[in-house]
Amino acid sequence: MEMNEYLDVFIEESKEHIQALNEHLLELEKEPSNLTIVSEIFRSAHTLKGMSATMGFQDLADLTHKMENVLDAVRHHKITLNSDIIDVVFNAVDVLESMVLDITDGGEGKQDVTNLVNQLQAIEAGEVVTANEEAAVTVNQSASVQIEQQLDQFELTVLQQSQEKGFANYQVTVRLQESCLLKAARVYMVFEILEKIGEVIKSTPSVTELEDEQFEYDFNVILVTKDTPDMIKQKIMKVSEIEEVVVAELSLDNISEQNEYTQTQSNAVQQDNSEANSGKETTKSQVSNRTIRVNIERLDALMNLFEELVIDRGRLEQIASSLRDAELQETVEHMSRISGDLQNIILNMRMVPIDQVFNRFPRMVRQLTKDLNKKVDLQIYGAETELDRTVIDEIGDPLVHLIRNALDHGIETPEVRKQKGKPEEGILKLNAYHSGNHVFIEISDNGAGIDREKVITKAISNGIITREQANGYTDKQVYQLIMESGFSTADKISDISGRGVGLDVVKNTIESLGGNISINSSFNEGSTFLIQLPLTLSIISVMLTEVQNEKYAIPLSSIIETAIVHKKDIMHAHNKQVIDFRGKVVPLVSLKEVFEVPGDVEEDDYYSVVIIRQGEKMAGLIVDTFIGQQEVVLKSLGNYLTDIFAISGATILGDGQVALIVDTNALIK
Amino acid sequence: MVGGTTEFIKSIVFQLANEEYSMPVDLVGSIERVMHITRIPGTPDFVKGVLNLRGVVTPIIDLRSRFGFEVQEYTDSTRTIIIQHNNMDVGLIVDAAYDVIDIPKERIEPAPETVGSVSIDYIDGVAKHDDRLLILLNIDKVLSHEEIKSTTHSDVQKV
Structure with missing residues (x-):
């Protein structure tokens, strides 16, 4: 299928547009x-409609089209927005997303949307009378001058x-031949001519x-010029594949009349103005932000090849220093610097702003607060932090x-908050920032805090700790404790959280990423969850050790320290070797045996x-010997070798050989 | 088998214990000389370990020991054939690899039932080419995952 190669792009872009829809709807609210x-x-809706129609997802296109109609009506002041309408549009976006x-899962994107479509149509029809009236006005005028455009104050x-300066205003309607292939090119040529003879004030459809x-x-x-209509017509007709050109004088009375009509309908000239202005701004920012999509596997391949280059660089450096050739040394030094820069760029290419994760939260929080009848202000900071x-x-x-x-558990209902003397609206703060080689993400609320x-009591009843232990905590x-498995403080199990799989899953995921999570809380004032994550998963610090002729890397994050132990200090318990390490009994594991x-x-x-x-x-x-501490690039063993006991991956050492990385968690029972 | 619309299968021919084997050439990523291999603990004997193939950590299987032949020292002609299949990169160590030929499809016959006593499910068939007998390998079966898993699993229990 030819379409398949576009499907990925379609899905990616659709997701982006849906995200944009969500974000903007929230703002609009x-x-x-x-x-x-x-x-x-x-x-966004328009682009989405076009894309899905091209890809043959008719349902998706239809629903977007209905939504677009509503939005269009809003844009042209035919209907006024209220929260009901926004809710329906939100629902529509949800359905679009599920489509x-x-x-993405290989389906057809089909879904029964009759209900939603009816709702959207009802909204659109809510002001259908005025819409018709306006159409009638346009038809009346079309006999002489067809003004389809609505002009803003500017x-x-x-x-x-x-007009005061003696220029004439014309409305120029150009019709291209139906056989015209390069429509955009013809349009461009027409515009070039128009701009030579005067100034184009507005075009419908827009230039983009x-x-x-x-x-x-x-x-x-709409053209402002000193030329006569015939001259304009002749000049434009020089462009080939033009079927017809109609130049009509534009009377300002007509326009202002119609403009007033629009104004009385919605008194939104100012907004119209700002619409035009910011419209220009967004086109600018779109141009400056040019990106391409690259498959992450290609970046990995690039990284792999680059690392090989680094190994060769090391060899070259050695050769250069042993040959003592100044020119060679200079070249190699230059190469080293360049490859250092290159490495930074490649590493940075894999970094994406955490906004990609954060951006779906406003929508989620909106929905949840509605479901829970709570008032919450979500504040997001540091969304540009890269990971x-x-x-x-x-x-x-x-x-x-x-x-x-x-x-669910943190922020109280408005009533409770009132009783406690807090503002009814709770604050949920998301904050991300860099510090050293780590990224921190803070999730804090000013809710009930942890009791x-x-x-x-809960931990004791669940058998996680004993009363005696608890007193010393x-x-x-x-x-x-709330992140231990089998723990849930919710009084009743709700739909939102507390389904048994609780914070222990969160803790495990974060630890598996090489990070950790800590909690700060004060009762009735709120809680803060602090997540610490490594900047990247692909580079880790390890202690390189040798066992016989084999090299093993042990992640530094799990090492407390290294020690040289005398044979006589090794004790035996249950037939196992143990040592006394700073007052604690620590079992010994021989890597050679394992x-x-x-x-x-x-x-x-x-x-x-x-x-x-x-x-x-x-x-x-x-181990036999410690080689030393190193930063290494973590690599997987591939898809063929899976589930190797106590090995979490591999890395390539400076001499080009592979060393295995020990999964220390598997060695601790 | 991977076959085109043509009636030929372009195949790479390699030698293993005086027999000639073949598999479709489009599976082959590259052919390498023997490089330094890092042993992986807790894997079956035929998994020799991993090597660094231009920055990619690639597992290596010794085909002799995979098929239960007598294991020999590597020689100058020993080659590693890098297979790219099903998102897996795996290297196969063979005695020698020297030829790419077109095997006509109609020459392929099912593997004789009596070949060897062990299971021969990794053989797709045999083909006569001039006066040579080529054994066509089924790469899926050669790289079968179950065998890896079951062996590693028993190892884990041992530890």
Whole structure:
């Protein structure tokens, strides 16, 4: 199928447009009179409609079309927005999203939307009378001059001024031949001529739409010029493939009449103005933000090849220094600097702003607060903070969970908040920022906070801790309990959160990403969940060790320290070797035995031990020698070798050989 | 088998214990000399380990030991055939790889039932080409995952 290669692009872009729709609808809800936003929404919907029609997803196109009609009516002041209408449009966007998801899963994107379509049509029809009236007016005028355009105050002023200065205003309607292939090119040529003889004030459809060939065969422009209608006509007819040119004088009385008509209908000239202005701004920003989509696998391949280059660079550096050739050394040094820059660029290419995750939260919070009858102000900071793509992909679900948690258990209902003397509207704050080699994400609310006693009682009844243990716990330790598996503080299980799979899943996901999560809370004042994540998953710090002739890398994040232990300090418990490490009994694991490394054991009086930990548990790994600490690039073993015991991946060392990375969690029981 | 609309299958021919095997050439990513291999603990014997193939960590299977032949020291003619199949990159160590030929489809016959005593499910058929007998490998079966999993699993239990 030829379409398949476009399908990915279609899905990606549809998702973007749906996201844009959601965002703008939220904005619109805050300021329903802002027509700039309506235009933005209209634009997204329009593009979506065009794309889905091209791809043959008729249902998707139809629904978008109905939605677009409503928006168009709003844009032209035929209907006034209210929260009911916005709700219906939100619903429509939801259905659109589920259709796109269906397409992603290989479906047809079909869904029964009759109900929604009826609703949309009803809204559109709400003011159908006025819409008809206006159409009638246009028809009346079409005998002489067909004015399809509505001019805003700014354009009107320009026309008035030009008239005063002796210019004539014309409406020029150009019809292209139906056989015309390069419509945009013809339009361009026409515009070039028009701009030579005068100034184009407005065109319908808009210039962008014309450039995208989003019109049938005719378009019209309002032109300010000193030429006569015949001259204009002759000049335009020089362009080939033009069927017909109609030049009609534009009487300002007519326009202002119609403009007044529009004004009385909605008194929105100012907004119209701002619409025009910001419309220009957005076109600008669209141009400056040029991107292409690259498959992440290609970036990985690029990275792989680059690392090989780095290894060769190392060799070259050695050769250059041993040859003592100044010219060679200079060249190699230059190459080193360039490849350093290159490495930064490649690493940065994989970074995406966390906004990609954050941007779906406003919509989600809106829905949840409606469901829960709560008032919440969601504040997002640091959405531009960049994270590795792989981390971005994984962090979404945990954050959703934490936000649901904060809304459900954290922020109280308006009544309760009032009783407590807090403002009715709660605040949920999302904050992301860089610090060192880590990214921090804070989710804080000014809600109920965590009730220490309640947590302890629950933990004891669930058998997680005993009363004696609980008494010695600090607040922080108590808060950590809510992330233990099998713990849920919700009094009743609700739909929003607390389905048994709770914060322990969040904690596990974050730890599997090499990060950690901590909780701060004060009762009745709110809680803060702080997530710490590595900037990237692909580079980790390891301790390189040697066992016989094999090299193993142990992630630094799980190492407490390294020690040299004398044979006589090793004790035996239950037939297992243990050592006394700073007052704690730590079991020893021989990497040679675990990994069945071939070779004879050389008896030595001293053991090199790497003390590792997972949570509260510790273990000592016996290796032959420590090589040293290194930053390495984490690589997977591929799809063929899966589930290798105690090996989490591999890395390529400076000499080009592969070293395995030890999965320390598997070695601690 | 991977076959085109033509009646030929372009195949790579390689040698293993004096027999000639073949598989479709479009599976082959490259052919390499033997490089340094890092052993992976807890894998079946025929998985020799992984090597660094231009920045990609690639697992290596010794076909001799995969098919239960006697394992030999690697020689100058020993080659690693890198297979790219089903999103997997795997290297196969063979005694020698030297030829790409077109095997006419109608020459392919099912594998004789009596070949060997062990299961021969990884053989798709045999083909006579001039006076040579080529054994056509089924790469899916050669790379069968179950075998890997079951072996590693028992290893894990042992540890």
